[in-house]
Amino acid sequence: MRAGSILDGKYELVRRIADGSVGTVWEGRNVRTEREIAVKVMITTGRDEDRQRMLREARACGRTRHVNVIDVYDVGETDGGNP
Numbered sequence: 001m002r003a004g005s006i007l008d009g010k011y012e013l014v015r016r017i018a019d020g021s022v023g024t025v026w027e028g029r030n031v032r033t034e035r036e037i038a039v040k041v042m043i044t045t046g047r048d049e050d051r052q053r054m055l056r057e058a059r060a061c062g063r064t065r066h067v068n069v070i071d072v073y074d075v076g077e078t079d080g081g082n083p
Contacts, residue, residue, distance in 0.1 A: 001078070006031065007039065007076075010031055011029070011030060011031070011039055012031050014027040014028055015027045026040075027039075038070075042083040050083075054083045059072075
C-alpha cells in the first residue's frame with residue numbers, strides 16, 4: 001500500500017498515520033463523496049481467524065453508537081487479500 005492507492009474503487013489512501021503490530025492506519029478519502037476517513041489495513045497473516053477477528057471488530061463498532069467508539073462505514077479486502 002502506498003499514498004494514492006485506491007481501494008475498492010472508492011477509497012483513496014492519502015497518508016500513513018500509524019503502523020501497529022497487526023496493521024496500518026491511513027488517512028483516506030472516499031473519492032465518491034469526498035468524505036475524509038480513516039482506513040485500517042491489516043497485515044495479512046494468512047490465518048482465517050485473523051480475518052474473522054477483524055470482521056467481528058468492524059461489526060461490533062458498526063453496531064455501537066457512543067462518542068468514544070469509532071463509526072465503521074465499510075469492511076472489505078484489498079486486491080491482495082488484506083482485510
